[in-house]
Amino acid sequence: MKKRILISDIARAMGVSITTVSFVLNGKAEEKRISEEVTNRILAYVEKVGYKPNQLAKSLRSGETKLLGLLVEDIGNPFFANVAKHIEKEAYKNDYHIIYCSIANDDNRAKELIDLFYDRHIDGFIITPTDNLSPTVRMLIQSKIPTILFDRYLTDVETNYVVSDNFKAAYDATKHLLENKNHQKVGLVSLYSNQTQMRDRMEGYRKAIDESRLQNFIQKISLDEDMSNDIMHDFIVGNQLDAVLFSTNYLTISALKSSKEKNFTMPKFISFDEHTLFNLYEPSITSISQNIKEIAHQLIKVLIKQISSKDEPIRQVVVPCELKIRASSL
Amino acid sequence: MKKRILISDIARAMGVSITTVSFVLNGKAEEKRISEEVTNRILAYVEKVGYKPNQLAKSLRSGETKLLGLLVEDIGNPFFANVAKHIEKEAYKNDYHIIYCSIANDDNRAKELIDLFYDRHIDGFIITPTDNLSPTVRMLIQSKIPTILFDRYLTDVETNYVVSDNFKAAYDATKHLLENKNHQKVGLVSLYSNQTQMRDRMEGYRKAIDESRLQNFIQKISLDEDMSNDIMHDFIVGNQLDAVLFSTNYLTISALKSSKEKNFTMPKFISFDEHTLFNLYEPSITSISQNIKEIAHQLIKVLIKQISSKDEPIRQVVVPCELKIRASSL
DNA sequence: CTGAAAGCGCTAACAT
């Protein structure tokens, strides 16, 4: 970590011009027909003194920062934290770094952050869109900044995205609950949210229920709700449900709390998303597990492709979920 | 997000030189005695067209990137994810952005990443040091790059750091377990690790045990251990412990798993760190909660101070923990 | 009070 070496230092030491060094460094030695001897000598010297080009100057010149902006709802949320972890790993493999922020559900903050990242000449965006982000994302696309959404997408903007197969997962989970012939009343607890992942989970549930010619029971909840204890109780007990599908792990945990505090017995149930708790709880909890690693992998793969070649076609990737059957649904 | 406006565009439109615009933009209008009329006209125009200076050019010139490097053990770990969340928030308030990576426990990767971040002219580093990172951190300090450690520190390098008061927290927790006069055998489960946070937790435990003139029972575990079920069982049941302190939440969860799988009853216990599970578990779990928000706040505060004024004295901040007494310890 | 111009470190078209 001695003082920074410049390309000019290399050139001087090697008795060649800066250009030659630059070409060699950027793998254009062949193309520019630099002699192999010179090339190797430069490479060896560069290695020896540990020269690293100044990224800033490089970026200023080339317009590429090798920086990806990651905007998630909340990096403190284990799901997003895990995606972030794998995204970073994948990005690193491709020589990119990640600059992140949590946008909560604040559209203004999201817009501001996108602006700020844009000013930093981020090479691409990875975003979990908040509800009213369409105009901003549309602008990004018009500005030709490679952008990819995940977890959910925007119905009114054509973009790249990677999402889980929420519809099928919810459908399969509901089917699983219906395999037990005693289960006549199977409910869904979801969020007040128009986001696609919630919508798809609900539709998957609905389809399975419809196919069995049963009545659907759907309860939506606001997570900030003080009343969720009562709501859970009334929904589950009041309807005498035989089984419930929860569309997020938070909802499941919230229901477990309610059952404890309001002292009612949980029916059979399944939760979306994994949680450390689920294996351990008594009974262990059946869950719909998203393939986080694959999601991260696809995100970076598609995004990098978009960055490296303009006018790639839009990619929309749907990653299957896995139903992990445990005791709570049996 | 129209096409980027340059400072020269502003200058041309205003009929002044680039210099003048630059001065005004950088708040040096007064100092350079630019007429108020011109200043205001420029400011108004800049506002109107939404001009934002190119950060890259600015950085190349000034050497400041307004980027902070965050190197944590594992961003997927809820503790670090939460710290990361608050760090980002605090950084944002101060006009900084965060570029992160997980370094696992891989010293080489850590070194490489630090190198890479250094090449990006990161303004400062926030690091959870892995065991053999001392040489690298020392180099960073010699290179005058503002650096601050957290969660644990290095005993052989004098650095800024922010850590929890692990010693006192462990001491208090152990004391709490000893308040019950039936608790004669109080054990500690910790990790094979020389990191300061683990050492301090052990010392706090030891001191409390010593003060009561009791025997200490300490079990260290490797987390990758397949045998942890047996080890937990043998340690807790074999020693007929009355109570246990776990020095990480992972260890607690691992013990709960063991108790389930090996079918033994957990004695009274306390866990370091919070976890969603802890409130909910039966019995609810007493835990030592680190003040993550305060840790993040201090980290950024100290680091920014170091960045803005060279030769600030080294700061070492110790943040108190809170013992959240729940059912498992009563 | 304001402007011209040098230069941050690098890339790449254009010479030679």
Add this chain to the structure above:
DNA sequence: ATGTTAGCGCTTTCAG
């Protein structure tokens, strides 16, 4: 096959 040179967009010294 290699070197000269003009920028990338901005800050800041030095002149006026």
